[in-house]
Amino acid sequence: MSTDDAFAEAYRAHYWAVSRFVARRLDGSAHEVEEVVAEVFSIAWRRRTELPESPLPWLYAVARNCLSNTVRGLSRYRRLLNRLGNHEAAHRRQTVESPDAERPGSWVLEALARLSSADQEVLRLTAWEELTVEELAVTLGCGRSAAAMRLHRARRRLRAEIDRTRTTVSARAGDDGNGGRNG
Helix, strand or coil, rough: CCCCHHHHHHHHHHHHHHHHHHHHHHHCHHHHHHHHHHHHHHHHHCHHHCCCCCCCCHHHHHHHHHHHHHHHHHHHHHHHHHHHHHCCHCCCCCCCCCCCCCCCCHHHHHHCCCCCCCHHHHHHHHHHCCCCCCHHHHHHHHCCHHHHHEEEHHHHHHHHHHHHHHHHHHHHCCCCCCCCCCC
């Protein structure tokens, strides 16, 4: 198979996986997601001679780098808008949902959000993208044992955050405002 054919096959087989990967990590418009995905496949085209036999983890690694560049650029753009102060995006109001509008499983997302970005990414790659440890190693650019250790540590820290959340919720549930006395 020629390198052009290998690229075409990788594009057909993994376009939507890479799109979902980017969309889950980029809190932006569909247009921004499409731009990042286009950049990923543009890089893959230029480096098509380097495409591995199983290209998805490699594409995820490229996507992570493209996302980092995009997030930095968007951050600079938002800082500029805030300095200018007269752009509608600078005056967007944050709305806060009512406490009873909790989404199912939101406690897991809250626990995940309290982890480092590196731990979050390792857990997302294995849970959302369903990567094996070997594929995780390719995506992170490290060895298999290092990837396995990072995953193990991230899972352990997530478990600690979940346990901490449950302890806090249990303590609140046990406090009825009467110092533990009923009625």
